[in-house]
Amino acid sequence: MRILVTGSTGQLGSALLKQLKGLDYQVKITSRRKPEGVDFTWVYSDLLSGEGLEEAVKDVDVIIHAATSPIKNSKSIEVDGFEKLLSKLHHIKLFIYPSIVGIEEIPFKYYKLKYKAEELLKNSSVPYTIARATQFHSFVENLFLSKPFFKRYIVPRKIKFQSVDVNEFARHLIDLVNKGPQGKLDDFCGPEIRTLREMAELKIKVNNETNDVLGIPFSGKLYNSLIEGKNTNPMQKKGMITYEDYLRNKLN
Numbered sequence: 588m589r590i591l592v593t594g595s596t597g598q599l600g601s602a603l604l605k606q607l608k609g610l611d612y613q614v615k616i617t618s619r620r621k622p623e624g625v626d627f628t629w630v631y632s633d634l635l636s637g638e639g640l641e642e643a644v645k646d647v648d649v650i651i652h653a654a655t656s657p658i659k660n661s662k663s664i665e666v667d668g669f670e671k672l673l674s675k676l677h678h679i680k681l682f683i684y685p686s687i688v689g690i691e692e693i694p695f696k697y698y699k700l701k702y703k704a705e706e707l708l709k710n711s712s713v714p715y716t717i718a719r720a721t722q723f724h725s726f727v728e729n730l731f732l733s734k735p736f737f738k739r740y741i742v743p744r745k746i747k748f749q750s751v752d753v754n755e756f757a758r759h760l761i762d763l764v765n766k767g768p769q770g771k772l773d774d775f776c777g778p779e780i781r782t783l784r785e786m787a788e789l790k791i792k793v794n795n796e797t798n799d800v801l802g803i804p805f806s807g808k809l810y811n812s813l814i815e816g817k818n819t820n821p822m823q824k825k826g827m828i829t830y831e832d833y834l835r836n837k838l839n
């Protein structure tokens with residue numbers, strides 16, 4: 588089986604490459620930058636310009652599409668570039684599309700684009716599996732809890748996450764390779780739902796920090812959707828590694 592991983596320098600892409608090493612697949616990888624220390628065949632491609640896409644998708648059976656651009660040129664890449672990519676996939680046996688839990692109910696531009704991409708895939712002739720996950724532990728940490736401000740983590744009050752370990756999600760995606768097209772799967776979510784405030788307090792405890800947490804109220808539809816937990820799914824706690832485990836593993 589010949590697999591192409593797009594977005595090979597990203598969080599998910601890197602986790603996929605680590606786990607594909609040693610498995611009995613012929614792996615090709617693509618991104619604009621070449622990842623360091625990786626033995627797989629790398630091909631340059633750019634979803635914005637379309638350059639290199641033909642070469643990247645040539646001679647592969649399965650694609651795990653981990654390329655994404657949430658902020659810069661997001662529509663051109665998530666939707667237009669994605670459509671261009673799909674038009675080159677007549678030979679593909681399976682296209683695995685990692686997506687995000689609750690995107691149709693959360694008013695955030697990137698999520699709207701991901702939902703549009705899901706619809707494009709569903710309406711295409713490409714055999715697909717859509718696998719939605721909750722936010723990765725590292726994503727939540729990097730976005731909200733990377734640095735305290737004057738010894739305080741400032742967090743939007745009451746918003747919740749059910750973050751999941753990126754390596755567990757990568758394993759889930761690799762397990763899908765041999766299952767053939769499954770359509771849209773049940774969500775793949777982290778083991779617990781926590782407020783961002785609780786996650787900040789955990790970080791302080793695990794790292795023995797002297798910092799504090801300040802929760803501040805926000806308003807707006809996006810904020811409300813995260814308070815309501817639209818980005819979570821308590822019925823689909825599939826991951827085993829908690830946010831606390833993730834923080835402790837980082838210390839080792």
Ligand SMILES: NC(=O)c1ccc[n+]([C@@H]2O[C@H](COP(=O)([O-])OP(=O)(O)OC[C@H]3O[C@@H](n4cnc5c(N)ncnc54)[C@H](OP(=O)(O)O)[C@@H]3O)[C@@H](O)[C@H]2O)c1
Pocket residue numbers: 593594595596597598599600617618619620621632633634635636652653654655656664685686687688701719720721722723724726727
């Ligand atoms: N992050 C999360 O919490 C989370 C949760 C659930 C699902 N997901 C989904 O998982 C997937 C991967 O997310 P991630 O967080 O791993 O993303 P990421 O770390 O931001 O990585 C994005 C990858 O896309 C590549 N890329 C960016 N622009 C490109 C372009 N114009 N052409 C080709 N490649 C380009 C980047 O490599 P170069 O810059 O080298 O090209 C990089 O390898 C996405 O579909 C995302 O929606 C993410």
